[in-house]
Amino acid sequence: MTDWNVYLVTQQRHSKGRDTREIVRAAIAGGVNVVQLREKDVPARERYELGLDLRELTRDSGVPLIVNDRVDIAQAIDADGVHLGDEDLPVEVARDLLGEDAIVGRSVSFVEDAREAERAGADYLGVGAIYATGSKDDIDDEEHAIGLDRLESICEAVSIPVVGIGGVDASNAAMVAATGADGVAVITAITGATDPEAATRALGDAVETGRRR
Amino acid sequence: MTDWNVYLVTQQRHSKGRDTREIVRAAIAGGVNVVQLREKDVPARERYELGLDLRELTRDSGVPLIVNDRVDIAQAIDADGVHLGDEDLPVEVARDLLGEDAIVGRSVSFVEDAREAERAGADYLGVGAIYATGSKDDIDDEEHAIGLDRLESICEAVSIPVVGIGGVDASNAAMVAATGADGVAVITAITGATDPEAATRALGDAVETGRRR
Numbered sequence: 001m002t003d004w005n006v007y008l009v010t011q012q013r014h015s016k017g018r019d020t021r022e023i024v025r026a027a028i029a030g031g032v033n034v035v036q037l038r039e040k041d042v043p044a045r046e047r048y049e050l051g052l053d054l055r056e057l058t059r060d061s062g063v064p065l066i067v068n069d070r071v072d073i074a075q076a077i078d079a080d081g082v083h084l085g086d087e088d089l090p091v092e093v094a095r096d097l098l099g100e101d102a103i104v105g106r107s108v109s110f111v112e113d114a115r116e117a118e119r120a121g122a123d124y125l126g127v128g129a130i131y132a133t134g135s136k137d138d139i140d141d142e143e144h145a146i147g148l149d150r151l152e153s154i155c156e157a158v159s160i161p162v163v164g165i166g167g168v169d170a171s172n173a174a175m176v177a178a179t180g181a182d183g184v185a186v187i188t189a190i191t192g193a194t195d196p197e198a199a200t201r202a203l204g205d206a207v208e209t210g211r212r213r
Numbered sequence: 214m215t216d217w218n219v220y221l222v223t224q225q226r227h228s229k230g231r232d233t234r235e236i237v238r239a240a241i242a243g244g245v246n247v248v249q250l251r252e253k254d255v256p257a258r259e260r261y262e263l264g265l266d267l268r269e270l271t272r273d274s275g276v277p278l279i280v281n282d283r284v285d286i287a288q289a290i291d292a293d294g295v296h297l298g299d300e301d302l303p304v305e306v307a308r309d310l311l312g313e314d315a316i317v318g319r320s321v322s323f324v325e326d327a328r329e330a331e332r333a334g335a336d337y338l339g340v341g342a343i344y345a346t347g348s349k350d351d352i353d354d355e356e357h358a359i360g361l362d363r364l365e366s367i368c369e370a371v372s373i374p375v376v377g378i379g380g381v382d383a384s385n386a387a388m389v390a391a392t393g394a395d396g397v398a399v400i401t402a403i404t405g406a407t408d409p410e411a412a413t414r415a416l417g418d419a420v421e422t423g424r425r426r
């Protein structure tokens with residue numbers, strides 16, 4: 001069973017010049033629970049090559065690796081699954097291609113969409129953007145902050161795991177977890193941190209704190 | 214065995230407001246030999262949905278359907294294969310995912326790359342850009358016109374089918390075919406034509422004329 005406490009979404013461009021492999025290695029040392037290869041602005045060939053390296057790093061440490069959008073890259077690098085948004089292939093199609101054992105995640109912002117994704121067979125939900133972040137390229141739909149009340153409603157509406165995403169960092173991760181969310185998904189809170197390993201650990205501690213509330 | 218005489222690459226944005234389904238229907242009526250779903254600027258979900266429709270149209274008429282770049286969309290719509298460029302997944306990876314019967318094509322502009330693609334298992338090559346077209350978004354690398362001599366060298370260097378692409382229309386398709394190329398690949402020569410069916414037929418006639426030379 002996958003733990004969802006701290007879910008890292010990679011983004012080379014927001015890693016302060018450091019390579020994504022270096023960020024992922026540090027996040028693993030800091031106890032990251034899931035890694036998603038995103039890098040939407042990088043060509044497929046380069047994402048594939050990066051993915052092969054991340055697969056090696058994550059497999060060695062037993063961390064699930066998810067690929068954003070591209071089911072074919074997930075297959076090619078033997079990832080554990082895919083994460084899909086509104087503009088990506090439907091959950092059912094990804095399931096057909098990847099099989100029952102794959103992890104298929106879905107981004108949603110509304111209770112009805114969350115229920116629909118669960119019915120369609122999603123294994124978990126990325127819910128957000130919780131907080132507005134200003135950097136539109138970070139996370140799908142993040143320009144519309146949904147807040148903690150909506151997140152809580154979604155957590156109550158579905159029985160699959162939920163991770164809150166969008167503007168989450170160590171200062172608010174406890175509140176996110178206190179809504180009933182299973183974890184937090186972040187980009188820059190880890191990729192942009194001076195010490196990504198410590199940042200990952202701080203996020204994990206905050207999630208644990210919030211969960212006990 | 215696939216005939217390659219006239220290979221249509223779809224591009225909604227260059228179809229003068231007409232739907233790609235309408236263009237493909239007309240091209241089929243005009244005798245098109247292969248259709249490639251490209252639409253790089255359209256989200257995966259929309260490409261998938263368009264692809265399902267194109268699959269129905271092309272299957273009914275026995276025309277092979279190829280998907281640009283996305284192996285997963287090709288799988289999802291049961292296309293006949295994929296067309297890959299330098300920035301897409303490697304030919305060998307697509308072959309692994311799609312199997313021996315799939316058509317895997319590769320864009321190349323140089324003799325050495327053509328030989329390498331053939332060795333990697335490509336079933337055909339899209340070679341270009343033959344002529345400069347000015348519309349940079351049309352076809353990969355089209356900004357660098359390679360001309361007919363280079364095309365001829367590539368045709369001589371490989372034994373797999375070659376289609377010339379980039380700035381090809383009914384006025385120069387015969388010359389392209391006269392180099393030994395198996396056909397011509399076009400976007401706007403069909404999608405931008407007042408009568409796409411007649412344009413397809415004119416291209417086919419020109420290729421036949423050039424081949425007899």
Ligand code: NI
Pocket residue numbers: 349350351352353354355356
């Ligand atoms: Ni170009």
